[in-house]
């Protein structure tokens with residue numbers, strides 16, 4: 001039996017063939033289990049692709065939740081310079097106390113981190129009115 005090429009079967013599945021050619025192929029597929037199976041697989045794959053590509057409208061409650069989360073985030077007051085300075089000071093003091101209490105010397109990485117925090121603190125102090 002002369003089977004149509006996979007490309008022809010794909011064209012048939014995608015409805016890309018002229019009616020006369022499509023009719024001939026359909027007749028073959030109806031009588032040929034092998035091509036029928038191939039066409040069924042193609043149809044399944046097409047369905048998967050269609051579902052994957054179909055535009056999806058999110059449920060309204062999800063849209064509402066996202067919008068109110070964005071609005072809440074925008075309305076949240078930003079920390080003031082003073083609060084940032086205090087937070088940096090607390091972190092620095094806590095880090096220093098931790099090392100003192102543990103009696104451990106800070107590692108080079110911790111020393112570098114401490115220097116960065118110290119310079120951040122100094123920069124914040126300079127910016128204060």
Ligand SMILES: [Zn+2]
Nearest residue numbers: 003032034035
């Ligand atoms: Zn066939």
